[in-house]
Amino acid sequence: MKITKPVAAALLTGIITDTLGFRTSNTTPDALRQAATLMESGVDMPEIYMRALVNKSFPAARYWGAGLSSLQSRNGVVWGTLTLEDRKSAGYGGNDDADLINMISAIDGNKVGMVFVEQSDNHVKISWRALEAGLDVSQIAKHFKGGGHAAAAGADIEGALQNIQQEVLAKTFEMLNL
Template sequence: MNEDVSSEASAIDEALLAGLRNSRHVLCVSHVAPDGDALGSLTGMGHIMRRLGATTTLALQDETPAELKFLPGAADIVGPKQITDAYDLIICLDASSVDRMGHIYRSEAHAHIPLFVIDHHITNTRFGHINWVAPDCAATCQMLVYLVDSLGLPLDETLATCLLTGLVTDTLCFRTSNTNARVMEAAMRLMSAGANLSDITARALNRRSFNLFKLWGLVLPTVQLDEGVIWVHVRRAQTKAAGMTTGDVQLSSMLITANEADISAVFLEKVAENGGPAVECSFRARPGFNVGEVAFELGGGGHPPASGCTIQGTIEEVAPRVVELLKQARRKGLAAS
């Protein structure tokens, strides 16, 4: 029987806390295409578990984005080839479903190992043995602030830097609609512990590669807008021409700033594991509109204002169908307002 625990520090389930304290060989993993909250919570959890005396492995399927390599512990992250089955606990952070761990988690090798899920996505499928899911938190890193309290550990500069990075990136530096007093209180505590807000913001949000600008120059002329939905296609040939190999194309949050748009979408051409075509979809929405439901319906996940999914097929097959769903979501939001 899986077990859920609440978001408040005082109410974090003792089974979760005991499992963390008693484990000695731990694998920590976050989601594919990692962002700041994934990296911040992963490295932060690594520091927490090492303080508890555990030998800890940090793992990601995909490469750490260049702008997040400054995080303490990021250099220690390993890929799928370094993963064994010799763990007594697996901790999954900031991932809403088991497939989001990519090739790090293999059911044939790891199903016998206790799996703890710590996540803030409302669409989380509760796939762990113990699931701590807190949609009221703006970031998984915010949850770890409360976890540190429950474990009786102090916040130091190293841990605070990891956790503040997740808060800063998931809230776009405290500008998203889920930024509330509790978020700011958590950020204040992390800053008091030594995390440098201006440095984190500069590194994680305000640094971009020249190749990314080249990619924007190729794809933005094709942007489309209809019925309050703005979207763009990003082709593999364009990413190759721009010299991009991995990483977020960082267009979703830009497109939603258009005055005429309530919902944005980026359709990124990919190759599926079976070698066929696939499209990685990234959605954003203004307050009052819910793209989380759309992503969940399409097999993905996220939050009402920010979500995503990956769909088998070509952009020509996928994008029109998804855009229509986004238009329906916008109409639903308008009707409810």
């Protein structure tokens, strides 16, 4: 099957985003070889990288600011919170974290990164990232009927942000023995 340039761009976007720009443990020699093969079809990897991982809209950057100003840290866990009011104030149109979890994951000296995102339907989306080898955050997400893998997981829990946050943080500390 011939891979056209648009298909190659889509596949390379998937590889770049899944490896966070070739920074995660799923960056293998095979993934790098596949990326090189896709580039040979004429796609512009730096452009795809910038579009997929770096470029943010002004409202997304303001939303990040709200999340970053909410950061807390305890026992090797760092977390941020994004409220409905933050979203409205920033003018951010999505209901996600605008990839804030990846910024939180870049904070040195922590074992787990988390973000809590309040939803308009009395739900809270939670993302976990294991920042230390050997930790498995997927088990915490599964406890809350979510999913993922050892290094990255998420859940969507019904309830008020403050209550959910307390419950999820307590379970995270308990399950990771932190």
